[in-house]
Amino acid sequence: MIEAHEVRKQFGPVQALGGVSFTARDGHITALLGPNGAGKTTLLRTLVGMLKRDHGTIAVDGVDPERDPFKVRSNIGFLTDQFGLYERLSTREYLTYFGELNGMNKADLRRRIDEVSAMLAMDDILERRSKGFSQGQRIKVALARALLHRPRHLLLDEPTRGLDVMSTRAVRHALASLRAEGCCVVMATHVMQEVSHLCDDVIVIAKGHTVAQGSPEQLCQRTGIASLEDAFVSLVGSDEGIVA
Amino acid sequence: MRSKLLVVFLKEVRETLRDKRVLGLLVMFTLMYPIMFGYILNQNIERATRAEREGIELAVIGGGQAPTLMSQLRQKNITVRDIPDAGEEAIGEMLRAKKVVAVLRLPPKFSDNYHAMRPARIELWFDSATEQDRRRRDVEDVLRAYNANIASARLLAHGVSPVTLGPIDLQRYDTGTNAARSAGFIGSLMGFLFFPAFFCGMAAAVDSTAGERERRSLEVLMAQPVRTWELVGGKWLAAASLAVVGITFELIVAHIGLSWLPLEEIGMSWRLGWGDLAKLCLASVPLPLFAAAAQIAVAMNARSFKEAQSTVSILTFVPMLPGLVVSMMELKTATWMYAVPMLSNQTLMREISKGGELGPLPYVLTFACSAVAALALFAFASWRMKSERYVLAV
Numbered sequence: 282m283i284e285a286h287e288v289r290k291q292f293g294p295v296q297a298l299g300g301v302s303f304t305a306r307d308g309h310i311t312a313l314l315g316p317n318g319a320g321k322t323t324l325l326r327t328l329v330g331m332l333k334r335d336h337g338t339i340a341v342d343g344v345d346p347e348r349d350p351f352k353v354r355s356n357i358g359f360l361t362d363q364f365g366l367y368e369r370l371s372t373r374e375y376l377t378y379f380g381e382l383n384g385m386n387k388a389d390l391r392r393r394i395d396e397v398s399a400m401l402a403m404d405d406i407l408e409r410r411s412k413g414f415s416q417g418q419r420i421k422v423a424l425a426r427a428l429l430h431r432p433r434h435l436l437l438d439e440p441t442r443g444l445d446v447m448s449t450r451a452v453r454h455a456l457a458s459l460r461a462e463g464c465c466v467v468m469a470t471h472v473m474q475e476v477s478h479l480c481d482d483v484i485v486i487a488k489g490h491t492v493a494q495g496s497p498e499q500l501c502q503r504t505g506i507a508s509l510e511d512a513f514v515s516l517v518g519s520d521e522g523i524v525a
Numbered sequence: 526m527r528s529k530l531l532v533v534f535l536k537e538v539r540e541t542l543r544d545k546r547v548l549g550l551l552v553m554f555t556l557m558y559p560i561m562f563g564y565i566l567n568q569n570i571e572r573a574t575r576a577e578r579e580g581i582e583l584a585v586i587g588g589g590q591a592p593t594l595m596s597q598l599r600q601k602n603i604t605v606r607d608i609p610d611a612g613e614e615a616i617g618e619m620l621r622a623k624k625v626v627a628v629l630r631l632p633p634k635f636s637d638n639y640h641a642m643r644p645a646r647i648e649l650w651f652d653s654a655t656e657q658d659r660r661r662r663d664v665e666d667v668l669r670a671y672n673a674n675i676a677s678a679r680l681l682a683h684g685v686s687p688v689t690l691g692p693i694d695l696q697r698y699d700t701g702t703n704a705a706r707s708a709g710f711i712g713s714l715m716g717f718l719f720f721p722a723f724f725c726g727m728a729a730a731v732d733s734t735a736g737e738r739e740r741r742s743l744e745v746l747m748a749q750p751v752r753t754w755e756l757v758g759g760k761w762l763a764a765a766s767l768a769v770v771g772i773t774f775e776l777i778v779a780h781i782g783l784s785w786l787p788l789e790e791i792g793m794s795w796r797l798g799w800g801d802l803a804k805l806c807l808a809s810v811p812l813p814l815f816a817a818a819a820q821i822a823v824a825m826n827a828r829s830f831k832e833a834q835s836t837v838s839i840l841t842f843v844p845m846l847p848g849l850v851v852s853m854m855e856l857k858t859a860t861w862m863y864a865v866p867m868l869s870n871q872t873l874m875r876e877i878s879k880g881g882e883l884g885p886l887p888y889v890l891t892f893a894c895s896a897v898a899a900l901a902l903f904a905f906a907s908w909r910m911k912s913e914r915y916v917l918a919v
Binding site for chain 2: 292326329331332333350351352354355359361363365366369370374378379381382384423
C-alpha cells in the first residue's frame with residue numbers, strides 16, 4: 282500500500298508537485314493519468330526516495346522513503362520510461378546484476394530468474410545479449426528486472442509504450458496475475474483503453490495537483506461523461522498531451 | 526551476500542572486457558606503445574652516435590690533380606673515394622641516396638690554374654636537406670687548412686712571413702657531444718611512459734558514467750537500494766584496475782626494452798633491477814586510480830557521451846604539463862616534484878634509472894599524492910551523484 286498526502290516539490294521557481302494525495306491499495310492496479318509535464322516522473326522518483334519532497338507525507342507499507350530509502354526500494358519494482366539494458370550483457374547476467382544489487386543470494390536468484398522468465402515467456406532470450414532486442418523483448422527484460430526481488434509494489438512508467446499487440450497483451454497479463462497475487466501496482470500511462478480494461482483505480486494529476494481519484498466508473502459518473510477519455514479531458518481542463 | 530561495490534565492479538569489468546575496441550586499446554597501450562617508444566629511442570641513439578662510429582665518406586672527382594689535399598683529407602679520418610665525372614645529375618642522385626656526405630669536384634683546369642697561381646676552383650656539392658651539416662663542416666675545415674697552408678708557402682717563397690696574415694689565432698673547443706644533446710630529448714620522452722595510466726581506463730570511465738546516463742540506465746541503477754558511493758566506487762575501481770594492469774604491463778615491457786637499448790652510448794642509463802621496477806610499479810598504482818577518479822568525476826557531469834569523451838581527452842593532457850614545464854625550464858630534481866601526481870612518477874623513474882639510492886620518501890610521496898587526489902575526486906563524484914540536481918539531470 283502506498284499512501285501520499287499533500288506531497289509538494291519545488292525546483293527553483295518551478296512547482297513540479299503542488300499537492301499530490303492518493304492511496305494505492307494492495308491487490309489493485311492504480312493508473313496514474315496526467316498530461317505530459319504533469320509531474321508523474323517527479324512523483325515516481327519521490328516515491329522511491331531519489332528526490333526529497335518539500336512538504337507532505339509518503340508511506341510505502343508504512344515506511345517513509347526519505348527516512349529509509351533502501352527499505353522502500355527493496356520493496357518496490359521500478360520501471361522507468363527507459364528500459365536501461367546493457368547491450369554487452371545477456372539477459373541472465375543483467376537480471377543477476379540487479380538481483381545482487383538487491384541483496385539476493387545466488388541460489389535464490391537462479392530460482393527466481395527461472396520463475397520470472399516463465400511468467401513473462403522469455404526463456405528464448407535469457408542467454409542472449411540484449412543488443413538487437415526488439416522493443417517487446419526489451420520491456421520483458423526490464424519488467425523481469427523490476428519483478429525479480431519480489432517487490433510488493435510496482436511503479437511502472439508507461440510500460441506498454443511502443444509495444445505491439447502481442448507484447449502489450451503479455452504485459453497486461455503479467456500485471457493481472459501480479460494483482461491476483463496481491464501486489465500494489467501503480468502505472469503511469471496515456472492509453473485510456475488500458476486504463477478502462479485493466480485498472481481498478483485512477484489518479485488524475487494535472488499541473489502537479491491531484492485532480493481526482495476513483496475507479497474509472499466513478500470518474501465517469503462524477504463528470505457525467507460516458508467515455509473515460511472525455512472525462513479525463515474534462516478533469517484536466519485541456520486536451521493537451523493525450524496519446525490514445 | 527556480496528558487497529554491492531564488488532557487484533558493480535565485477536559487472537563493469539565484465540562489460541568493458543566485452544568491448545573489443547577497449548580491449549584493442551588496452552593491448553595497444555601495453556604492447557605497441559613501449560615497442561613504438563623503444564623504436565623511436567633506438568632511432569635517436571643511432572642518429573646521435575652514427576658520426577663517431579662511421580666517420581665521413583667523401584666522393585672526389587679529379588682528385589689526382591691534388592694529391593696533397595687527398596692525403597690531408599685522409600689524415601683527418603675522411604674516407605676519400607674517387608669517382609668518374611658523370612655530370613650534375615649523377616652527383617645529385619648520389620647525395621640524395623645519402624651514400625656520401627658531400628662530393629668534391631676538381632675541374633680539369635684545376636692543375637693549370639694552380640700552377641699558374643690563379644685561384645683554382647674546387648666545387649663542394651652537398652645536400653643541406655640531409656642532417657650531414659656537421660660532417661660537411663669538417664670537410665670544409667680541411668679545405669680551409671689546405672688553402673691556408675699553400676698561401677703561407679707561397680708568401681714564404683716571396684719572402685713574406687705568413688704570420689702577417691694571421692693576426693689572431695682562433696682555437697675552437699666543443700665540449701658538447703651528440704649524446705648530451707639527445708639525452709635531454711630522450712629524457713622528456715620517457716615521461717610519456719606514464720601516459721597509458723590515463724588512456725587504459727578512459728573508455729570504461731566514460732562509458733560507465735556518461736554512457737549509462739545517455740542510455741538512461743543510470744536512472745534505473747540509482748533507484749536500486751545501493752549507496753551512491755558504492756555505485757561510483759565500483760565504476761571507479763573497474764576503470765582504474767584496467768589502467769593499473771595496463772600501466773604495470775607497459776612498464777614491464779618498457780623495462781625489457783630499455784635494458785636492451787645502448788642508452789650508455791648517449792650518456793643515459795637504465796640501471797633498474799626487477800626489484801626497483803616492482804617498487805616503481807607499486808608506487809605508480811595510485812596514478813591510474815587518480816586518473817580514473819578524475820575521468821569519472823568529469824564524465825558523469827557531461828551532458829552527452831560525446832561531450833564526456835572530448836572533455837576527458839583534453840583533461841588527459843593536463844597532468845603532462847608539469848613534466849613538460851620542468852623539462853623545459855631544466856629544473857633540478859627537488860622534493861616537491863614528488864608531491865605532484867604524474868610529475869612525481871616521471872621524476873621517480875628518472876632518478877631510479879640513474880641508479881642511485883633514493884630512500885623511502887620519494888616512493889611514499891609518489892604513492893600518497895596520487896592516492897589522496899584520487900580519494901578526494903572519488904568523494905566529490907559520490908557527493909555529486911547523490912545531489913538532487915544530478916538526479917534531475919539523469
